[in-house]
Amino acid sequence: MVESKHKWKAWLYLAPAIVLLLIFTVWPIFNTVHVAFQEGYNELSLIGGESTKYGFGNFVDVVKYPGFVTALKNTLLLCVLTVPISTILALVIAVCLNSIKPLSRFLQTIYFLPYVTNSIAIGMVFAAMFNIVGSNIGGEAELITTSGIINNVIEFFGGEPVNWINSGSSYWANITVMVVYIVWNALPFKILILLGGLQSVNKQYYDAAKVDGTSRFRVFTKITVPLLSPMLAYVVITGFIGGFKEYSSIVGIFGDDMGHSGNREMDTMVGYIQDNIDRWQGRASAAALILFGIIFIVTMINLYVSKKKTHY
Amino acid sequence: MKIVLQNLTKIFPGRNKKIKEEVVAVSDFTFEIPDGKLVGLLGPSGCGKSTTLYMISGLQKPTGGKIFFGDDDVTRLSAENRGVGLVFQNYALYPHMTVKQNILFPLQNLKGKDKLKKEVMIERAYTAAKLVQIDNLMDRKPSELSGGQQQRVAIARALVKMPKVLLLDEPLSNLDARLRLQTREEIRRIQKETGITTIFVTHDQEEAMSISDLIVVMKLGVVQQVGAPQEVYDNPTNLFVAKFLGTPPINVFEGKVEGEKLYIGDAAVLDVPGVSDQPVTVGIRPEGFEIDPNGPFVCNLQNVEIMGRDVSVVSTNEASLNPVIRSIVNSDNKIEMGETVTFSLKSHKVFLFSKEDESRIYF
Numbered sequence: 052m053v054e055s056k057h058k059w060k061a062w063l064y065l066a067p068a069i070v071l072l073l074i075f076t077v078w079p080i081f082n083t084v085h086v087a088f089q090e091g092y093n094e095l096s097l098i099g100g101e102s103t104k105y106g107f108g109n110f111v112d113v114v115k116y117p118g119f120v121t122a123l124k125n126t127l128l129l130c131v132l133t134v135p136i137s138t139i140l141a142l143v144i145a146v147c148l149n150s151i152k153p154l155s156r157f158l159q160t161i162y163f164l165p166y167v168t169n170s171i172a173i174g175m176v177f178a179a180m181f182n183i184v185g186s187n188i189g190g191e192a193e194l195i196t197t198s199g200i201i202n203n204v205i206e207f208f209g210g211e212p213v214n215w216i217n218s219g220s221s222y223w224a225n226i227t228v229m230v231v232y233i234v235w236n237a238l239p240f241k242i243l244i245l246l247g248g249l250q251s252v253n254k255q256y257y258d259a260a261k262v263d264g265t266s267r268f269r270v271f272t273k274i275t276v277p278l279l280s281p282m283l284a285y286v287v288i289t290g291f292i293g294g295f296k297e298y299s300s301i302v303g304i305f306g307d308d309m310g311h312s313g314n315r316e317m318d319t320m321v322g323y324i325q326d327n328i329d330r331w332q333g334r335a336s337a338a339a340l341i342l343f344g345i346i347f348i349v350t351m352i353n354l355y356v357s358k359k360k361t362h363y
Numbered sequence: 364m365k366i367v368l369q370n371l372t373k374i375f376p377g378r379n380k381k382i383k384e385e386v387v388a389v390s391d392f393t394f395e396i397p398d399g400k401l402v403g404l405l406g407p408s409g410c411g412k413s414t415t416l417y418m419i420s421g422l423q424k425p426t427g428g429k430i431f432f433g434d435d436d437v438t439r440l441s442a443e444n445r446g447v448g449l450v451f452q453n454y455a456l457y458p459h460m461t462v463k464q465n466i467l468f469p470l471q472n473l474k475g476k477d478k479l480k481k482e483v484m485i486e487r488a489y490t491a492a493k494l495v496q497i498d499n500l501m502d503r504k505p506s507e508l509s510g511g512q513q514q515r516v517a518i519a520r521a522l523v524k525m526p527k528v529l530l531l532d533e534p535l536s537n538l539d540a541r542l543r544l545q546t547r548e549e550i551r552r553i554q555k556e557t558g559i560t561t562i563f564v565t566h567d568q569e570e571a572m573s574i575s576d577l578i579v580v581m582k583l584g585v586v587q588q589v590g591a592p593q594e595v596y597d598n599p600t601n602l603f604v605a606k607f608l609g610t611p612p613i614n615v616f617e618g619k620v621e622g623e624k625l626y627i628g629d630a631a632v633l634d635v636p637g638v639s640d641q642p643v644t645v646g647i648r649p650e651g652f653e654i655d656p657n658g659p660f661v662c663n664l665q666n667v668e669i670m671g672r673d674v675s676v677v678s679t680n681e682a683s684l685n686p687v688i689r690s691i692v693n694s695d696n697k698i699e700m701g702e703t704v705t706f707s708l709k710s711h712k713v714f715l716f717s718k719e720d721e722s723r724i725y726f
Contacts, residue, residue: 253453253455255453255455256457258422258442258451258455259451259457260468261422261441261442261443262420262421262442262443262445262447262448263472264443264446264469264472264473265443265468266472266474269471273468277457277459278458278459
């Protein structure tokens with residue numbers, strides 16, 4: 052330990068980080084709690100305008116507001132769909148990548164690309180891929196002419212093109228696009244973690260299984276998955292946390308109107324907070340606290356389950 | 364089941380791509396392991412003994428040569444289909460499974476007509492566990508077991524599928540000295556009880572000598588000598604084998620043969636009929652010395668260590684290639700603590716080796 056004489060030196064070295072954390076992390080957290088419980092909070096109260104009373108009013112407003120319910124529903128739906136899909140896909144890809152010897156460096160770069168690419172940029176590319184042009188132009192039975200690559204592929208195989216994201220598209224088509232996008236975007240990080248886990252598994256377990264004549268499937272389910280369970284738990288927990296904070300991906304595809312119709316039908320929790328932050332800081336803060344509560348509870352459940360299920 | 368190795372060779376490609384330097388791990392190994400025997404593959408690290416074992420298990424593919432189990436050529440058969448039991452040096456117990464699950468695992472892999480009923484599997488797991496005396500630990504995880512217990516679980520897991528061949532890679536190297544003694548007796552007992560042809564790898568000559576029916580001494584991928592432990596000890600074919608076997612190790616001297624007499628330094632220490640005049644390397648087992656005041660071999664006495672039944676006499680001689688000469692004599696001998704000690708030699712404990720290729724010169 053540092054001798055007490057030199058303690059001030061330690062604090063000095065820590066000071067820049069502490070100051071920045073206090074200003075940009077700790078203070079906003081306290082302020083959020085403070086604002087969330089101030090009913091009728093507005094910018095005027097900052098400069099000594101009308102005084103506001105403390106209470107749960109903001110929370111009541113938030114929960115009553117139908118847009119918030121939509122946002123909550125969308126967020127939960129995206130979480131529940133994308134976390135399992137991306138985790139399972141990442142596991143399969145990681146296991147495959149781990150068994151490929153040639154080009155492994157090259158492949159590692161390729162699969163990591165989505166992670167280092169701006170999510171708005173990816174969103175725009177996805178929007179272009181799923182786009183259609185000329186839907187319902189001129190009314191009634193006008194044929195849909197597609198330009199998006201996805202619909203081109205569907206048509207190539209003789210399918211009907213789908214209105215994925217444009218005006219008039221269905222909710223589930225929108226959700227499908229979002230799931231594809233989020234899963235794709237979430238894969239690199241998960242693959243990285245799982246691949247790291249796989250590479251640290253003692254090869255002798257596989258040799259032992261081989262000598263005992265274990266089928267590939269059994270090796271995967273009985274040895275690989277249990278030995279990876281700590282990493283799987285980590286990936287699932289961070290996946291849920293990330294999923295609840297989903298926002299920029301939707302902006303990337305639907306723009307900051309959070310939907311094609313202008314009704315914010317694809318809104319998420321963070322989207323709702325962003326939408327309210329300019330005029331209804333109280334509601335935004337209350338929604339942020341609700342989101343925090345949900346993430347906290349889900350993470351606790353995750354930790355509890357993973358403690359029971361993961362090994363050593 | 365007997366195992367036949369025919370010209371077995373394993374060559375690893377060099378790690379450095381620029382210099383094509385191949386590593387010959389095992390070179391032209393031909394050997395027949397009789398049914399039901401316990402065979403020790405013995406040699407210093409890097410001599411190819413583990414590689415040989417892994418080739419027999421099927422985890423490594425030989426570069427050349429053939430492997431037969433009984434009359435079946437299994438060279439091209441993968442590890443899954445050979446049905447060998449293999450105990451790894453670090454045991455490789457699955458850390459997330461209990462002892463019971465670990466032992467059951469090979470049985471649960473069986474498919475089709477070999478598939479067993481659940482009760483049969485459990486019964487067999489318990490039989491195997493009883494054999495290695497761990498049937499009271501079945502619900503523990505490997506991390507809750509001592510090294511010796513883990514070792515037993517690994518053996519039980521290898522035995523439970525009733526393999527025709529049991530392979531053990533350095534089975535005792537991770538155990539402490541006392542447990543090692545105990546476990547090696549255990550391995551001997553289990554092998555006797557099951558009658559499974561067993562091959563184990565070790566670098567500890569004492570371990571190999573004490574429990575094997577046959578030992579194979581290897582050096583740099585080449586088999587040096589095969590035989591019963593005592594036979595190899597009493598009749599080493601070259602200097603390497605003579606040096607490798609025996610504790611304390613054999614004493615080595617510079618010497619020469621002149622007129623059918625062996626000279627160490629200036630002293631003619633032994634008659635060696637039929638050996639032509641030449642410089643030689645002389646190996647004398649510690650028990651090959653006898654205290655004899657009228658003996659021909661005079662050494663400078665350094666120390667006498669009393670070990671109960673025996674006395675270890677430590678002395679030096681200019682011709683010795685080891686720093687000291689260790690001889691073990693019966694404690695009935697009275698040893699005068701003087702400047703020198705005088706020995707006569709037992710001729711069957713003295714070996715002559717060629718200066719050129721270290722091969723044995725018989726007399």
